[in-house]
Amino acid sequence: MSSPTLPQLSEFERAVGGAIAGAVSTVAERSFFACVDRCDPPDLDEFETEWLVATIRFDDGPVCGSLACWLPTDVALRLFDAFSGRHPAAPLPPRHQLDDLVGEFSNMVCGAWLTRCDTHRVFRLGQPVVDRASRPDDDESHREWLAVNNRPVAIDWDIVQAPPDAAAAR
């Protein structure tokens, strides 16, 4: 399996990526009893699953922009089971509940990250918007790949108003 070539990242981008990875770990481990590790970008051609993507916008805080969490459907289902107590053999949850779960996951990740950015400033989160896609977008310029329970999850971030000090994003 060949991995795509990683783009060159600035110190600021690495700091943001590291901070977001930390937020995902906190949320996944505490609310979903899941293990999180850093991982290389997977070969997406090997995936036949559908992906859920929850996008959330944030403003009025230390930084403004958006964050998107890409989860394969099977990962979303496992997180759903851990969060809701559903037995894996039980009937599948309705689509709106799975969307709600993925939206809440992105909400918590974004909130945990922004809280760490600058604890002396409040921020405002928009409503998560959940869509489905056959694979994550090709634009990987601001993307962190993480292994959640050994399955790949991608977090995209876009900051439209960066703080003057890059350290604020850590």
Add this chain to the structure above:
Amino acid sequence: MRILIVDDSSMMRAMIKRVVKLTRVPVEEILEAADGAQALALLETNDVQLLLTDINMPVMSGADLLRRVAGDERWRHLTRVIISTDGSEARREQAAELSVRCYLQKPFSPEVLRDVLTDAAATERV
């Protein structure tokens, strides 16, 4: 004790409800609202002792709900708890001005919520 859970995520409400039941703290009824406006309507018609509310919600935010509650004498004894993704010190200071008893940042552990419920139940008995 009657509890009102206010969160726009039905999954989060269900999770909080599940944790409440697991704590075995005696609860008479658990009410749910998806935003501050729905919560106010339920408070008007039900005798609620513990309010667990999110901050970021459509229609009416948790902060606006708490302002309304703080300004109404009828809800003077209502125990107020925030459960929010925003864990900033700035937000916690705002909450303190709205007579909020406790501030839980999502994600939270079930043990923390159990302690909040135990505390609220003890207050009710006094």
